[in-house]
Amino acid sequence: MQPLSEDISEELANWNSSGKIDQDVHEAFDVARWARILAVVGHGRSAGLAIYASTLFNTMQIAAVPIVELSAFVPSLWQEEVVAISISHSGKTQETLATTERFIAGGSQTIAITANGKSPLARMADVVVAYNDPGIDIPALSRFSTRLPALYVIESLGRLLYNEQFA
16 A cells, blocks of 8 residues: 555646646736735635635735634625635535625625636636645545645745735
């Protein structure tokens, strides 16, 4: 049996080989750079990514707030100046879709970070960064999908935003 870390390393080596992810991150940057505040949406297992992203952005002096509950505050006062970054591995998480719809209804632009470029989340977003992770089969877990590509996208976007503001 091949160790799990070797499977993940092989998958990561392939997922951005065309450079498409980097192109999509630059497109997301073109939207996010004009935001007064970034609202980072994530529910379920993606809530941790939303918290990580907002913490990272705030550390870089980029205003961001995590939205990890459906009932969470959605800033309506400046909603047109808010860019929602919605993270969902499947792109089908109902709470993430509902929260993203609230931002769209208020006039916010949206960025989707997902493994499924044809998902409902991808279809509703203004910009999509899809890393199309097929996952790997692990008998004990059924299917395992790494979130490392999403972290790459978050950190790449943060780096671009920081360099725009402070470089």
